[in-house]
Amino acid sequence: MVEAAFDGELDVVKDWIEKGYDLESVDGHKNTALGEAAAQGHNAIVSYLIELGGNPNAQNDQGRSPLWRASFNGHDSTVQLLLSSGGDPDLKAQGAEAPTHVAKTEELRTILDAWSREEVVVLKEARAATIRQKMEERLSTAAEREALARDLIRKSLVEHAKNGDIGELTAEIERCVAEAEKEGSRTVRGNAQSRDDRGQTLLMVAAQAGKLDMVKFLLNHANEIEDDPFSEGPSLEQRAFRVEVNARDSKGWTPVSIAAFHGQKDVLKVLLDAGGNPNMPNVYKKNAFQVVETRKDLLGATLQEGNAEILEVLNAWRNDRRKSQLGIDGAQTNSGDNVTDGGEHSTTTPLAETDDVLKNTKKAGGGGKSKSGKKLGGSKPKSKGAPKGVAGSGAKAARALSTSPKKKKPT
Numbered sequence: 001m002v003e004a005a006f007d008g009e010l011d012v013v014k015d016w017i018e019k020g021y022d023l024e025s026v027d028g029h030k031n032t033a034l035g036e037a038a039a040q041g042h043n044a045i046v047s048y049l050i051e052l053g054g055n056p057n058a059q060n061d062q063g064r065s066p067l068w069r070a071s072f073n074g075h076d077s078t079v080q081l082l083l084s085s086g087g088d089p090d091l092k093a094q095g096a097e098a099p100t101h102v103a104k105t106e107e108l109r110t111i112l113d114a115w116s117r118e119e120v121v122v123l124k125e126a127r128a129a130t131i132r133q134k135m136e137e138r139l140s141t142a143a144e145r146e147a148l149a150r151d152l153i154r155k156s157l158v159e160h161a162k163n164g165d166i167g168e169l170t171a172e173i174e175r176c177v178a179e180a181e182k183e184g185s186r187t188v189r190g191n192a193q194s195r196d197d198r199g200q201t202l203l204m205v206a207a208q209a210g211k212l213d214m215v216k217f218l219l220n221h222a223n224e225i226e227d228d229p230f231s232e233g234p235s236l237e238q239r240a241f242r243v244e245v246n247a248r249d250s251k252g253w254t255p256v257s258i259a260a261f262h263g264q265k266d267v268l269k270v271l272l273d274a275g276g277n278p279n280m281p282n283v284y285k286k287n288a289f290q291v292v293e294t295r296k297d298l299l300g301a302t303l304q305e306g307n308a309e310i311l312e313v314l315n316a317w318r319n320d321r322r323k324s325q326l327g328i329d330g331a332q333t334n335s336g337d338n339v340t341d342g343g344e345h346s347t348t349t350p351l352a353e354t355d356d357v358l359k360n361t362k363k364a365g366g367g368g369k370s371k372s373g374k375k376l377g378g379s380k381p382k383s384k385g386a387p388k389g390v391a392g393s394g395a396k397a398a399r400a401l402s403t404s405p406k407k408k409k410p411t
Contacts, residue, residue, distance in 0.1 A: 005033035038066035041075035053134025063093035074104030086127030153190035164211035199250030252282035
């Protein structure tokens with residue numbers, strides 16, 4: 001259907017729609033039929049798809065909307081048609097270019113610049129309502145309608161998280177909880193574990209967008225809700241607002257790695273304090289340290305510019321963690337952490353010296369070699385005449401021999 005729209009074959013497109021194909025079907029680059037028709041200026045197909053509820057702001061894998069593509073290719077009448085149908089002239093592609101930036105002609109750029117932004121808001125809201133209505137009309141079963149309802153709620157929650165709208169997000173989840181309680185259901189249609197199309201949780205979405213207050217809210221709100229008074233366990237509302245700080249998206253990225261990669265320093269600190277683990281690798285075997293470190297090739301050329309400020313936060317977290325594990329307080333140590341290639345950790349004194357002490361202690365208790373190369377310790381002392389029942393080995397055995405009383409020879 002997408003290919004037919006690109007080729008301007010309206011009858012073929014209609015045939016696919018009548019056979020039940022999804023209006024928002026996409027090709028390998030996430031181009032919709034509307035986007036392909038707009039790119040070629042096929043206004044008959046654009047009008048037909050818009051009438052059915054097509055989305056003029058659906059973006060492909062490069063972030064290009066139908067309006068962006070029509071503008072880029074200089075189709076003035078198509079641009080006018082999409083604008084009047086709720087197309088957003090300020091919706092940017094991945095290269096941060098809006099339709100007005102890529103307009104093929106000055107005349108087209110003038111049309112886009114002069115279009116009322118207040119009118120854009122009104123038309124977008126009307127288009128969203130039309131899209132939802134048309135989608136509901138195409139559904140034939142209760143299961144399909146329920147799936148649509150859940151999907152719309154999911155997308156709405158993702159937008160709230162992205163925009164930092166705590167009040168809207170809270171109200172929507174609370175409505176879902178109230179519906180579930182009224183229906184006697186143990187699950188809710190929308191909750192704080194909802195994910196976007198890439199598998200990112202609301203916490204990840206907020207972290208990437210740098211919405212610090214939203215991140216704090218998602219991490220803490222469930223703990224502020226009272227338990228169920230009847231079961232004395234977590235209430236349905238508590239479960240609806242719970243989040244997992246170390247959840248992974250479809251590519252294995254965690255909230256911590258996402259915040260680090262996007263340079264969200266304050267968000268990163270909050271996530272680490274909440275138990276986020278920067279050592280968790282994604283599917284590319286890169287953890288939070290590795291996605292922000294400077295990488296160079298064998299000739300010393302920079303392959304990836306690092307983020308020293310973010311790396312400092314991560315190193316401070318790791319240094320504090322090591323101190324805690326070793327039982328050393330801040331007054332006893334100085335931070336000397338560094339990250340080596342591949343995210344490996346190297347520590348200067350005094351933590352390195354502490355590690356050496358721990359290693360040597362282990363060697364003394366479980367066997368090892370002295371500086372002279374002689375093997376120390378073992379299950380039995382090798383000294384001739386060692387008394388039976390002497391516990392331990394190595395240094396312990398030697399001390400036991402030196403302090404044990406000598407037996408007197410019978411006279």
